[in-house]
Amino acid sequence: MKNEEILNENIKLNQENKILLFQNEEKTSELEKINLEMQYQKTENTNLYLDQKNKAAELVIADKELHFQKSEKDKRAAELVIADEELCFQKSEKKDRAKELSIAYENLLIENEEKEKQMIALKIANKKLHKAEKFQKEYIEGLEKVIFIISHKIRHSIVQLLGLDILLSFTKNSKEELIKMRVFFKKSVTGLDICTQELTQFLDKLKQRIIGVKK
Secondary structure (H helix, E strand, C coil): CHHHHHHHHHHHHHHHHHHHHHHHHHHHHHHHHHHHHHHHHHHHHHHHHHHHHHHHHHHHHHHHHHHHHHHHHHHHHHHHHHHHHHHHHHHHHHHHHHHHHHHHHHHHHHHHHHHHHHHHHHHHHHHHHHHHHHHHHHHHHHHHHHHHHHHHHHHHHHHHHHHHHHHHHHCCCCHHHHHHHHHHHHHHHHHHHHHHHHHHHHHHHHHHHHHHHHC
16 A cells, blocks of 8 residues: 555656646746847947947047038138138228229329320420521521621712712812712712602511410
8 A cells, every 4th residue: 555655646646747837848848938039139239339329429420520611601601701801801901002003094084185285285386486486587687698798788878978979078179070070979879768668568567477376
């Protein structure tokens, strides 16, 4: 009886052991599955971490790039402001230069007008000078002609009259000689009259020529 009980007890223990072993195998299998799942999750988490880390690094790089672009834009904006100020300054300088050129052009026109007036005045003065020189030439030539008439023709007649006067004063002349002297006297007086008429006509002509030169 006892042996049967022991046997039954052993059988029962074996069955329980088999059940425990099966349960243990199932738990082991579940643990392996759980471990595999955990490793998979760990791998996924690692990959996710690496992805997030890479994305974070990319975001840092993008942020730096964005800051760099912003800095470049700020520099470009500052350069554009400076260029705009320079352009405004150049525009103002051009306006001032245009005003200066306009004033210089007006002054040049005034100077040209003054020069034209001076040229006209100079032409008039030259014309007057030419007339004065011509008048002086005509006047000198007239005086030379008058001097020639006086010194040669008139003086010749006067010298003849003076010679006759001397002859009449210092000699006793016969009637025939007096007649001859009278002929010479009349000839000298006639010559003197002709010379004075010639001189008068010449002076009239000279006057008309001088008046023509003055006009």
